[in-house]
Amino acid sequence: MLEKKVYICELCGLEFDARQECYDHENSHIKPDRYERPVTIYNAGFSKYPDEIRFLMEDETTVTYRQSAIEPPEQKEASPEEGE
Ligand SMILES: [Zn+2]
DSSP: OOOOOOEEOTTTOOEESSHHHHHHHHHHSOOBOTTSOOEEEOOSTTOSSOSEEEEEBTTSOEEEEEOOOOOOOOOOOOOTTTTO
């Protein structure tokens, strides 16, 4: 039996046979600048959640993400101790 080792990008899940190739790939993803706060944009008075969030990235590019879905938190089931 043979065992195969794979390396997986922690950001997108892409798999590689070679560690260095995976490392180089992972570093090709540009992340938000960790020292800059994202800017939240509310387009209307009734906007409960931000309509857009703007990030300054590590390479100083500004990227704006627009809201496409809102998912309410899952309802927790009451444990037997609660509510008695
Ligand atoms: Zn990746």
